[in-house]
Amino acid sequence: MTKPQAERTAILVAGAVIMILTIAAFWLSYAHLASVAQSHGLGSSPVRRWAWPGTIDLFILAGEVLMFRAALRHVTDWWAIGLTVAGSLGSIGLNVAGVGTHAPLLDYVVAAVPPSAALLAFGALMRQVHTLVIEPTPETEPVPEPVTVERAPEPPPVELPAPETGPEEAPEAAEEPSPEPVAVAPSPRPAPSAPAVPxxxxxxxxxxxxxxxxxxxxxxxxxxxxxxxxxxxxxxxxxxxxxx
Structure with missing residues (x-):
């Protein structure tokens, strides 16, 4: 399995787990709010008893979807944030308040966990969808096949003719005997020039x-x-x- 395939498998598994967690958390929160509605005036009408929790929990779904749309457009949707916060606080508060007064602390914790888990799980689910849409998994680039370049055969070496040798150089001329020194007679001294006559x-x-x-x-x-x-x-x- 390649790295992109492993990442895609991990995202799909995480998405499936988050989807199951989201459905379970919403179901527990929704069912508890329906019980609260039955105990406070809506017990005679099963339809209204099961429809009333939707007026709270569906705000969370609407806000999360609008936040996902804003993320795709790279903008901040404060209305989506407000809907999500209002639905989450309302669901958690009503689930805790439905336990009643003078109840053990653990009963309040049990009542607060489903709406809190539903908020976090649905947010994580939208995050995974956003990752798949905005940042698709890069495909594996094909490895180029090696290209074989055939070399042309080298031409055979050309033999050049040997340079012709010229006639042998004549031996150096024999040194001529140096002439014997000739005695030079001293030149006669020139006669003194005649004096100038005034x-x-x-x-x-x-x-x-x-x-x-x-x-x-x-x-x-x-x-x-x-x-x-x-x-x-x-x-x-x-x-x-x-x-x-």
Whole structure:
């Protein structure tokens, strides 16, 4: 038996027990009220004697049914609550009062139990009906069957051709012998550059050279120019090189 089936069976059994309890409690309460009516003025009419308890206990039934209707609509029906309370208090009070005065305490308890049990049992019955209507038992969800997925066969591996090997690399060239060191002759030291000749000294040297050539008929040489000007030999050579 599954869990939903067990719950439904328990609800049905509880409902049957509550139904029997409700009928028995109402019957005892109704019969006692009929006895009270017989002892207080309705003994000559059996019909009225058995109809009189209905004017009290039926308020309980009407109030409970209206409360069940209000629960289905998710509202509060104060009239239904009032009818239930009035019928319950009236039934319990009249059942207890019908015992009479100076009776043992247990007689009052026996008289109060049936209407109280009828109230509770009928309320429990309406609760079970409300549960069946508002909260139905969920059905068992079907278990999905496993799905088998067939895999496509894998293609055979493709053999790739081996790469062609190129010609063997030539052995490394033999190392060339390093050339023997060549002795490098030291470069000659450059000759010192000619000193700069001042323009005034160069003009004076030209005049001296012109005078010498006019007197002798030959160009003046460097030694004579040095002696006439009184300059160092290097400067005399530089001046002589610049003369025409």
């Amino acid at each position: 323009p005034a000294l160069l003009d004076h040297a030209r005049k001296v050279a012109d005078t010498h050539q006019a007197a002798t008929g030959t160009p003046i040489d460097a030694d004579t120019l040095r002696a006439r000007l009184g300059v160092p030999p290097v400067l005399a050579e530089a001046i002589s090189a610049q003369l025409p």
